Amino acid sequence: MNGLWEKTLEQLEQTLTPQHFATWITPIKFAGVEEDKVLLEVPNRFVLDWLRDHYVSIIQEIFSKLASNPYRVVIKVSTTPPKKSVDKPVSSPAPPSPTPAAAQPPVRTANNGFNLNSKYTFEEFVLGSSNQFACAAAMAVANNPATTYNPLFIYGGVGLGKTHLVTAIGNAILKNNPEMKVCYYTSEKFMNELINSLRYAKMDEFRNKFRSMDVLLIDDVQFIAGKERTQEEFFHTFNALYDSHKQIVVTSDKFPKEIPGLEERLRSRFEWGLIADIQAPDMETKHAILKMKAEANGIGLPEEVAYFLANSISSNVRELEGYLVRIGAYASLTATPVTLEMAQEVLKDILIEKKRELSVEEIQKRVAHHYGIKVADIKSSKRMKALVLPRQIAMYLSRQLTSFSYPEIGDRFGGKDHSTIIHAIKKIEKNMEEDFQLRTVINSLKKELTV
Numbered sequence: 309m310n311g312l313w314e315k316t317l318e319q320l321e322q323t324l325t326p327q328h329f330a331t332w333i334t335p336i337k338f339a340g341v342e343e344d345k346v347l348l349e350v351p352n353r354f355v356l357d358w359l360r361d362h363y364v365s366i367i368q369e370i371f372s373k374l375a376s377n378p379y380r381v382v383i384k385v386s387t388t389p390p391k392k393s394v395d396k397p398v399s400s401p402a403p404p405s406p407t408p409a410a411a412q413p414p415v416r417t418a419n420n421g422f423n424l425n426s427k428y429t430f431e432e433f434v435l436g437s438s439n440q441f442a443c444a445a446a447m448a449v450a451n452n453p454a455t456t457y458n459p460l461f462i463y464g465g466v467g468l469g470k471t472h473l474v475t476a477i478g479n480a481i482l483k484n485n486p487e488m489k490v491c492y493y494t495s496e497k498f499m500n501e502l503i504n505s506l507r508y509a510k511m512d513e514f515r516n517k518f519r520s521m522d523v524l525l526i527d528d529v530q531f532i533a534g535k536e537r538t539q540e541e542f543f544h545t546f547n548a549l550y551d552s553h554k555q556i557v558v559t560s561d562k563f564p565k566e567i568p569g570l571e572e573r574l575r576s577r578f579e580w581g582l583i584a585d586i587q588a589p590d591m592e593t594k595h596a597i598l599k600m601k602a603e604a605n606g607i608g609l610p611e612e613v614a615y616f617l618a619n620s621i622s623s624n625v626r627e628l629e630g631y632l633v634r635i636g637a638y639a640s641l642t643a644t645p646v647t648l649e650m651a652q653e654v655l656k657d658i659l660i661e662k663k664r665e666l667s668v669e670e671i672q673k674r675v676a677h678h679y680g681i682k683v684a685d686i687k688s689s690k691r692m693k694a695l696v697l698p699r700q701i702a703m704y705l706s707r708q709l710t711s712f713s714y715p716e717i718g719d720r721f722g723g724k725d726h727s728t729i730i731h732a733i734k735k736i737e738k739n740m741e742e743d744f745q746l747r748t749v750i751n752s753l754k755k756e757l758t759v
């Protein structure tokens with residue numbers, strides 16, 4: 309049967325792109341055939357989920373055709389640790405351990421990880437439709453650093469898992485390639501170090517440090533926007549690493565084009581590779597994250613409480629975790645089990661606060677924050693392009709998310725006529741039909757405002 313599997317692989321290789329084949333098929337270990345079942349093993353849950361969703365039927369079909377008999381594919385997570393190799397796809401960490409994540413020793417296998425938080429791994433990341441693409445891209449980079457997507461640019465709203473994902477890339481690379489130097493920095497830390505290096509005349513040291521890395525992970529890059537010297541230095545670091553085929557991963561709360569004050573030359577470089585977004589998680593993903601976090605923190609979380617939290621509160625995962633910790637702390641301090649009534653009581657104030665009706669001012673504030681402009685500019689009549697789009701989006705969302713009439717919305721936008729509001733809404737509706745990017749931004753703002 310080994311021969312049949314080899315042939316299946318050959319056909320898969322012809323059918324899939326080299327990247328997809330390397331990322332998802334190469335990690336599969338053929339574990340034999342039992343009756344009508346083809347047994348396959350994979351290194352981790354992420355590969356397993358992805359294969360189940362995308363490739364099981366094609367593998368089944370090819371194998372059955374070659375065997376001239378119908379076969380079913382059964383995949384499980386391998387119990388033997390994967391081989392370490394630079395070229396081989398991941399490689400992710402060993403099978404899930406029963407030990408809570410927080411108590412695990414750092415994953416660092418050499419002194420080559422800089423600032424990497426060892427608790428953020430792919431194993432601890434819950435996959436859902438909102439983050440599937442970004443996670444697949446992150447795994448592809450972790451499997452083949454500097455070959456597939458370089459740079460990888462991950463963007464998404466606050467607390468949606470960007471830091472977790474970017475760090476997971478670093479940890480996975482380091483685990484499989486302990487000789488590689490992997491460095492995680494927030495752009496703020498990068499800037500602070502730059503300032504210190506300039507002040508103490510240590511620029512050579514600063515440059516050598518970053519340019520000697522094999523993998524550079526820069527989190528929250530939007531903070532360097534508008535900071536001329538930092539952008540300049542980052543630009544040269546980026547070029548030096550890119551030219552010597554080193555992997556760069558960058559995260560941001562916005563799409564490169566939408567980061568105000570970001571230099572054009574940096575923006576274009578961020579668009580050289582792959583741009584992947586993380587959206588707000590849906591109810592099922594929130595539920596799965598809560599269950600995983602509860603287990604990791606030793607909190608007994610009944611199903612109904614998990615659903616209650618996933619259904620009724622935020623889509624910001626960090627915020628969700630906070631609520632969970634709050635409930636866990638209450639349960640522990642009062643020595644009572646977590647129940648639905650108790651959770652409702654503990655989170656009462658937060659829920660009331662969240663449920664209160666949204667105001668136009670809140671919408672203006674959120675949109676202004678997203679575009680990095682002032683609320684006053686949203687309300688103004690200035691006709692600069694950078695202000696017109698956010699203003700029209702805020703008008704559109706005000707109509708969608710509040711019960712105000714067109715004239716009432718107009719009043720709240722600096723006394724504009726109702727026809728201006730109608731025109732703006734129509735324009736946004738039309739543009740949304742054609743512009744995927746705009747649709748994504750508006751949907752994510754909507755989610756952020758309504759959770």
Ligand SMILES: Nc1ncnc2c1ncn2[C@@H]1O[C@H](COP(=O)(O)OP(=O)(O)OP(=O)(O)O)[C@@H](O)[C@H]1O
Nearest residue numbers: 432433434465466467468469470471472597625626
């Ligand atoms: N899909 C997920 N599975 C498991 N945990 C997640 C997931 N998404 C987010 N988290 C958790 O939510 C918390 C916040 O995530 P993280 O810090 O990565 O968000 P972020 O997008 O970088 O936020 P910010 O915009 O503030 O930088 C972390 O504890 C992270 O582990």
